[in-house]
Amino acid sequence: MRINADFDQPVVMRPEEMKWVLSPLPGVERKMLDRVGEEVARATSLVRYAPGSFFDPHVHGGGEEFLVIEGVFSDEHGDFPAGTYVRNPIGTRHKPHSRDGCIILVKLHQFDPADIAHFSVHMDDLDFEDGGAPGVEFAWLHDFEGESVKIVRWAAGSSYPLHSHDGGSETFILQGSLTDEHGHYPAGSWERTPPGWCHQPYSEKGCLAWVKTGHLTPGKLGKYAQAAAG
Known part of the structure; x- marks a missing residue:
């Protein structure tokens, strides 16, 4: 399958x-x-x-x-x-x-x-820190060998500059919604992007998201990348 x-x-x-x-x-x-x-x-x-x-x-x-x-x-x-x-x-x-x-x-x-x-x-026990843009914060869930898992919190009206994730990214919207030039993602949405995918996200009314990055390189995917391509 x-x-x-x-x-x-x-x-x-x-x-x-x-x-x-x-x-x-x-x-x-x-x-x-x-x-x-x-x-x-x-x-x-x-x-x-x-x-x-x-x-x-x-x-x-x-x-x-x-x-x-x-x-x-x-x-x-x-x-x-x-x-x-x-x-x-x-x-x-x-x-x-x-x-x-x-x-x-x-x-x-x-x-x-x-x-x-x-x-x-x-999540109630996490410490949030500056996410690199006004109104954006994140808290670590896990980090290992370039693979990171975070909870990211967006204040209403916040945005993040154009960027890409070298190792790919995966996002699940827990609360609120997120938008970028590729579409709009309400609560319950799941998004996966390959390494090098660029976007400039923002949240009009605020957002809480689970975000995983760095896990979609060929080296991380291993045999599953080969199976998917085969």
Whole structure:
């Protein structure tokens, strides 16, 4: 299965363009954002757990990172409310479930084997710093070998100068909206851009976004870039 598998091309999916599809397990649905592979795949998805649903115990053969968008995600390690970012590196294991239901943004099989950081952090506990333009702030979630994950906060009316991300970028709009010369991205939108893609974003009414950069180079994509091109 290949979904948005050409990593040399930009892609945008807005809420009205996404559809929930059933997973192999009852009560668990997915919106597949990008994917290379079948049930075991390099994948980026929104996953929705119905109240009381669960996923079978499994090992993360390629690592897993996720952000809880709504509700509370749980496993044997704890309860993770909306706003929690979790990294489960290669070789970790858990049995996820949700008592009252939740939605997570999850990325699978995208870990550097040397990246062994295993942690969770809530956005309320982050320290924001100057983002390099008036009204733009960011807070670190993770950083490893050129791959960075942040929460970026835009004040109403703020903008950022024209720039590109040498290693590509991926953005999920959590609140508000963002606009650039390529389009408008309301809350719930997901955007992925290849290395060297230029834009000049701004937010008319304010925005909160999850942003990942530096992870879309051929070296980072490895065999998945070859599979997508093949």
